[in-house]
Amino acid sequence: MSIGSVPLRYRISVDRDQCMLCGRCVDSCPYGVFRKEGEQIHVNSRVCVACHRCISMCPRDAISLVERPVDYRSHPIWTPQVREAIYNQARTGKIILSGMGNAQDYPVIFDRLVLDACQVTNPSIDPLREPMELRTYLGKKPSHLNFKTVEGDTVLQTILSPNLMLETPIMIGHMSYGAISLNAQQSLARAVTECGTFMGTGEGGLHESLYPFQDHMIVQVASGRFGVDINYLERGAAIEIKIGQGAKPGIGGHLPGEKVCADVSCTRMIPEGSDAISPAPHHDIYSIEDLKQLVRSLKEATEWKKPVFVKIAAVHNSAAIAAGIARSSADAVVIDGFRGGTGAAPRVFRDHVGIPIEAAVASVDAKLRSQGIRNEVSIIASGGIRESADVAKVIALGADAVYIGTAALVAMGCRVCGTCYKGLCPWGIATQRPDLVARLDPDYASVNVANLIHAWTLELSELMGAAGINSIESLRGNRDRLRGYLLDENIMKVLDIKTVGA
Amino acid sequence: MCGIIGVIDRSRQRMDGTGIRSALSRMDERGSGEGAGYAAYGAFPDYKEYYALHVFFDNPHETKPLVEDELSKWGTVEYQEAIPTFEQANIRKLHIPWRFFFKPDIHLMPRSITPADDIVTHLVMKINSSIPGALVYSSGKDLAVFKASGWPEEVADFYRIQDYKGYLWLGHNRYPTNTPGWWGGAHPFNLLHWSVVHNGEITSYGTNRRYIESYGYRCSMFTDTEVVAYLFDLLIRRHGLTIETAVKALAPPFWDEIDRMPNREQEIMRAIRLTYGPALMNGPFAIVVANHDSMVGFTDRIKLRPLVSGESGARLYISSEEAAIRTLDPGVGDITMPRAGEPIIGRAQ
Secondary structure, three states, rough: OOOOOOOOEEEEEOOOOOOOOOOOHHHOOOOOOOEEOOOEEEEHHOOOOOOHHHHHHHOOOOOOEEEOOOOOOOOOOOOOOHHHHHHHHHHHHHOOOOOOOOOOOOOOHHHHHHHOOOOOOOOOOOOOOOOOOOOOOOOOOOOOEEEEOOOOOEEEOOOOOOOEEOOOEEEEEEEEEEOHHHHHHHHHHHHHHHHHOOOEEEOOOOOHHHHHHHHHHHEOOOOOOOOHHHOOOOOOOOEEEEEEOOOOOOOOOEHHHHHHHHHHHHHHOOOOOEEEOOOOOOOOOOOOOHHHHHHHHHHHHHHOOOOOEEEEOOOOHHHHHHHHOOOOOOOOOEEEOOOOOOOOHHHHHHHOOOOHHHHHHHHHHHHHHHHHHHHOOOOOOOOOOHHHHHHHHHHHHOOOOEEEOHHHHHHOOOOOOOOHHOOOOOOOOOOHHHHHOOOHHHHHHHHHHHHHHHHHHHHHHHHHHHHHOOOOHHOOOOOOHEOOOOOOOOHHHHHOOOEEOO | OOOOEEEEEEOOOEEEEEHHHHHHOOOHHEEEEOEEEEEEOOHHHHHHEEEEEEEEOOHHHHHHHHHHHHHHHEEEEEEEEEEEOOOOOOOOOOEEEEEEEEEEEEEEEOOOOOHHHHHHHHHHHHHHHHOOOOEEOOOEOEEEEEEEEOOHHHHHHHHHHHOOOEEEEEEEEEEOOOOOOOOOOOOEEOOOOEEEEEEEEOOOOHHHHHHHHOEEEEEEEEOOOHHHHHHHHHHHOOOOOOHHHHHHHHOOOOOOHHHHOOOOHHHHHHHHHHHHHOOOOOOOOOEEEOOEEEEEEEEEEOOOOOOEEEEEEEEEEEOOOHHHHHHHHOOOOOEEEOOOOEEEEOOOO
16 A cells, blocks of 8 residues: 555535435446435545546435646656556556447547638528438449430330438437446437437447338448357347447457346347457458458348448548448448547557547548549448537548447436446446436437437538538538648648638 | 520521620629630631630740640641731730630540540640640630620720631620639630530539549639539540530539439439539520530529520520520520520420
């Protein structure tokens, strides 16, 4: 015990004048911050994760929370976070685990991009009066069409690959049953069905209770192959091969055995209580041609009726990798930026590996166009999409559609406390404990998520209308409608955009 | 703003430039006196087998040899001349317009099905992007573009377009916002057989340009209109679409409408939108596009710019304004207004 305890991260205090001893805080907190003794609520701030569940449940607004109530001697390099990580590792000798997305203070490119609007020379379009088209098709497109005239009628000769039809370019990314609760998945599934879009199953199989929503679900095949059988593949609207994840490029996944309850074990097809380990590489993919074979195998298994996506983490070489994927039979490439969320990732990966989605999408789109194969795959952007403006900007940089993850969870109550890996999510999202899961009511949560997608869709329509665009395909890759605000020249070159005022 | 007009004589009877000059001048309210232009199909019956390359030289002594050198790599120049011009009070002769009648050597482009066209396209892109001070602004056979900075009547008189004859004429009266005063920025824009006059602004330009450039075209004129010429060239010449299908790709019906179409039509329209999504042109526009055999006019999908048409015997007129058509032909019958995205097509026999 030479290091001693580190200072509190959060201090909870209860206003005794306001508190009516109802005990809701005690019931709310699975971490054990509160206990009621006699006529008083006692607090152990040390275990608090700042999930805000107690605060949101307190009927008297009696609880307050202060972050870092104890100052360290300030230092620009040896920040409290750095020091605490060292104390932690000095004590444990282990890798530090973290949740949610990248917490490092990198500049956010999205926040240095501004969108265009029409004035005088071209009229803006009012989405309330004029049609505004956000419908998006994901999948392979032919490079050109062949027609034949038969007895005066024009007949299409080209056969189109199956595409997914989205009523809005906003989908919900892959969060598995296991990482999140079944109630959370059901809420998301009902929301995407309502909104005419899609969600990913993650690598956790497809629970029976989600079968009614299967036409809106993209089933994932990842390196652990959990839950994969022909029934699973055939139920999905599309299949996604997961190679990597933005929050932890280059490494696999690990669902601790405690989270593998009976139901999760059935859905994943693994023994109850066993750790579910997804290895870093797929053990049958050691090169691009191996990936091509897996794409074709999945296509064969499902009689070429389903689009197959390939998801990679955004890394330096994303553009070349995407060009390789475009040459396989794959229909879309998902690029997951380094701000992508996760249930659990080593902190060093979450914060230091990978590149931002803005740069990755721009370089992938440019590379595919330069090789004349942009039509071979759709581009799905994910990782760090926080609001409708981000959607508009990333589509203007070349994406066809986006996956959101964290934003959808926040719509269900998540406070981004980043403690998903503990399995005690007080909001019933990232947990399998039945009493906590029961806190999330799909009847309400699904409406919240659907509201979010609707709201972003409306905002996207307004942004497009203001830019004089009435169809999403005219925004896609339309980098002329973006300007960089205080972005450096190299980044603007990568994004292929001009500066404000130019 | 901008005013546009096109006329085709479907029996290929040639008209001199007098009529189109007065029709375009009728729309001076739509211009600003900083740019106007005309295109005439059937202008060079004596050289109809040769590509008529029209070039603006800033300084012919310096750059003409470079252009000639480039041309000589790919074929032979049969005849060349400085294009005759006649001084006008308000036109500063910033460029020297020149004309080459050029025959490409098709053996130099062995694996193409349209080698001559491909060579000329290559030359246009090469010269415009790599020889500063030389701009090829017209490159088709038997057709001429006349354009400069000035009012329509001044530009017409500068070239004396009344001395030229054509069975199909386009005219454009410019209100520039982008590149005022630059002759290259005036319309019509031309590539090979395609000429375009355009009123409007293409809000999807960034998408369209990147799409067309992935097929080897180089946009070098700093304006949105040139992509229209390239898109027509790609869709019709290289992809073999009909004019009707090409227009459907560029200004397609809305999904709501497509969803209500009969099955087969729906399948075709869906395929067109999926395949040619990046070619879809958005924003306010009215466009007239011509080639040797036809002229087509259409507007954006919600018709944010005016376009009317009229017929008289073998002649079909398309213009921004009825007054211009009536100036060109007082005897014209009914004037009709096409629906948004609906093409008006005139085909020569």
